[in-house]
Amino acid sequence: MAIRCIVVTPERTELDCEADSVTLPMFDGSLGVLPGRAPMIGRLGFGTLHLSTAAGPQQFFVDGGFAQVEGNVVSVLTARSISVDMLDVGDAEKALEEAQELPGSTPELMQIKETAVNRARGQLRSAR
Amino acid sequence: MANARALDKRRKSIRNIRKITRTMELIATARYKKAMDRAQAATAYTEQITRIVGRLAAAGLDVKHPLLEQRDEVKNARVLVLTSNRGLCGGYNSSILREATPLVRELRTSLPNVNVDVSGKRGVDGLSFRGIRPDERHLNFEDQPKYDEVEKIAESYLSRYVTGELDRLDVVYTKFISTSKQIATVETLLPLGSLSDSDAPQEDAGKNVEYEFLPSAESILEEVVPTSFKVRLFKCFLDAAVSEQVARMIAMKGATENAGDMIKQLSMTYNRARQSQITGEIMEIIGGVEALEG
Numbered sequence: 001m002a003i004r005c006i007v008v009t010p011e012r013t014e015l016d017c018e019a020d021s022v023t024l025p026m027f028d029g030s031l032g033v034l035p036g037r038a039p040m041i042g043r044l045g046f047g048t049l050h051l052s053t054a055a056g057p058q059q060f061f062v063d064g065g066f067a068q069v070e071g072n073v074v075s076v077l078t079a080r081s082i083s084v085d086m087l088d089v090g091d092a093e094k095a096l097e098e099a100q101e102l103p104g105s106t107p108e109l110m111q112i113k114e115t116a117v118n119r120a121r122g123q124l125r126s127a128r
Numbered sequence: 129m130a131n132a133r134a135l136d137k138r139r140k141s142i143r144n145i146r147k148i149t150r151t152m153e154l155i156a157t158a159r160y161k162k163a164m165d166r167a168q169a170a171t172a173y174t175e176q177i178t179r180i181v182g183r184l185a186a187a188g189l190d191v192k193h194p195l196l197e198q199r200d201e202v203k204n205a206r207v208l209v210l211t212s213n214r215g216l217c218g219g220y221n222s223s224i225l226r227e228a229t230p231l232v233r234e235l236r237t238s239l240p241n242v243n244v245d246v247s248g249k250r251g252v253d254g255l256s257f258r259g260i261r262p263d264e265r266h267l268n269f270e271d272q273p274k275y276d277e278v279e280k281i282a283e284s285y286l287s288r289y290v291t292g293e294l295d296r297l298d299v300v301y302t303k304f305i306s307t308s309k310q311i312a313t314v315e316t317l318l319p320l321g322s323l324s325d326s327d328a329p330q331e332d333a334g335k336n337v338e339y340e341f342l343p344s345a346e347s348i349l350e351e352v353v354p355t356s357f358k359v360r361l362f363k364c365f366l367d368a369a370v371s372e373q374v375a376r377m378i379a380m381k382g383a384t385e386n387a388g389d390m391i392k393q394l395s396m397t398y399n400r401a402r403q404s405q406i407t408g409e410i411m412e413i414i415g416g417v418e419a420l421e422g
Contacts, residue, residue, distance in 0.1 A: 026343075043347050
């Protein structure tokens with residue numbers, strides 16, 4: 001029995017394939033999904049999505065969003081999904097520097113900054 | 129009767145124009161198909177978001193979020209007007225401007241601070257002409273708006289809304305209903321009225337499934353609301369892009385047909401002019417011969 005993994009971005013359906021197991025980068029840590037998991041809806045963080053398929057492992061960087069598991073179908077909704085090979089360490093480092101330069105004088109601005117920093121860190125982790 | 133050569137020249141130039149308009153029509157048709165495919169691909173995402181919201185509501189969560197609530201005091205408003213960068217698309221831009229101008233004027237009379245953001249050169253020019261100075265200009269959107277670019281705009285609105293620099297956001301765009309019907313509409317995107325699209329089908333299946341929410345339903349809601357705002361804004365851009373191509377397609381089709389009619393008429397006048405010229409020449413020759421004989 002295999003899991004069907006669907007990655008959807010607002011522009012198109014990025015990926016629709018069968019996998020033996022899926023590791024989701026959740027908001028608060030990784031979460032592995034094997035066939036027969038109970039239904040769930042989760043909030044994704046910024047990190048790497050691991051798929052182990054018959055053709056070998058696949059890795060994607062996902063940029064926040066949601067994951068839904070229902071009856072061996074994992075749907076991942078994210079703003080962006082990039083294959084890890086396409087990421088560039090230099091770009092990610094630059095994004096992190098820029099995020100750290102953002103102002104954080106009020107609680108709202110602080111929150112915006114934190115999100116930007118987290119995103120850049122996730123990207124950097126995936127790129128390495 | 130007009131000069132035959134002048135008529136022929138005019139006919140030739142109209143033929144060239146017809147060639148151009150026909151090519152533009154074909155290009156618009158191809159672009160329309162591409163834009164349409166993209167718009168359809170985006171619905172997969174919106175449907176999933178709506179489903180998640182439905183599940184959250186079914187789980188008994190009270191859907192509450194700062195972005196959803198009407199503010200008591202509205203001071204700063206923004207209007208985003210989506211137009212095209214290029215002309216030759218019939219009444220597309222003028223109908224948008226007709227919708228946007230009164231809205232901006234009305235908001236300006238009631239609110240102290242109203243800014244106008246415009247996407248598309250035609251909108252920038254049209255609004256400046258009507259005495260409304262656009263604040264932010266986005267000229268990078270063509271027939272296939274990128275989500276990354278729209279997201280940047282959406283994020284800037286969101287952060288302004290959260291920090292209190294913005295209390296209301298209206299978007300003026302052309303809503304695509306079908307190939308033969310597109311309407312210029314105004315939609316208030318901030319505050320978001322409701323999460324689910326009114327025209328999306330309500331789905332009841334799977335309500336009996338118990339879902340686990342990770343890390344919690346509240347945390348998911350916190351993320352769902354901004355995402356759904358971004359997706360809605362993106363959908364506005366997609367709709368506008370599709371409508372623009374349809375409008376251009378129809379306008380260019382009309383132009384090509386009109387050029388054909390004009391060519392037909394001109395050909396008739398040209399043939400008559402030529403004929404009368406020949407008749408005149410024959411008359412002259414006969415007259416000359418008779419004069420010699422006489």
